[in-house]
Amino acid sequence: xxxxxxxxxxxxxxxxxxxxxxxxxxxxxxxxxxxxxxxxxxxxxxxxxxxxxxxxxxxxxxxxxxxxxxxxxxxxxxxxxxxxxxxxxxxxxxxxxxxxxxxxxxxxxxxxxxxxxxxxxxxxxxxxxxxxxxxxxxxxxxxxxxxxxxxxxxxxxxxxxxxxxxxxxxxxxxxxxxxxxxxxxxxxxxxx
Numbered sequence: 001x002x003x004x005x006x007x008x009x010x011x012x013x014x015x016x017x018x019x020x021x022x023x024x025x026x027x028x029x030x031x032x033x034x035x036x037x038x039x040x041x042x043x044x045x046x047x048x049x050x051x052x053x054x055x056x057x058x059x060x061x062x063x064x065x066x067x068x069x070x071x072x073x074x075x076x077x078x079x080x081x082x083x084x085x086x087x088x089x090x091x092x093x094x095x096x097x098x099x100x101x102x103x104x105x106x107x108x109x110x111x112x113x114x115x116x117x118x119x120x121x122x123x124x125x126x127x128x129x130x131x132x133x134x135x136x137x138x139x140x141x142x143x144x145x146x147x148x149x150x151x152x153x154x155x156x157x158x159x160x161x162x163x164x165x166x167x168x169x170x171x172x173x174x175x176x177x178x179x180x181x182x183x184x185x186x187x188x189x190x191x192x
Contacts, residue, residue: 009173012108034114064091101156
């Protein structure tokens, strides 16, 4: 793998699109030296989002475990509010909330390329839990949502942007979300 031309997928989520943050997000990543090689506004289907999120039971149970940890941290009763304390069942609920959220309005998807693009974009985006994201990151500057609030409202956390977690995940997402003819090659002026 050429880390200088690594690619990562970003998806600007409903709260980012609704708040008009697309331009700001793209400005930040371009100022960082990353380049956009594919960009599109689109309306995902439920099936596309279902195929986007892992169906692996370990991943789903991990979602449930995070939710249970949040309930425990804040003294909430998961059994009373969710009807179960089973990690896998709760994870399935959370995954469903994610799909509902991500199909609620059109989103912006892009492939970003550059040196260690996955790590660079994840650092630029900030912690997935907005309350823990550092100021100066996209989530730290533009989101104040929390897992505790989202869980109690039975919805996904509003955290502005999705960023592939690994180069392998990025490769899967590029194949899932983009046709080859949607991806462009060019040199930025700082690359020439």
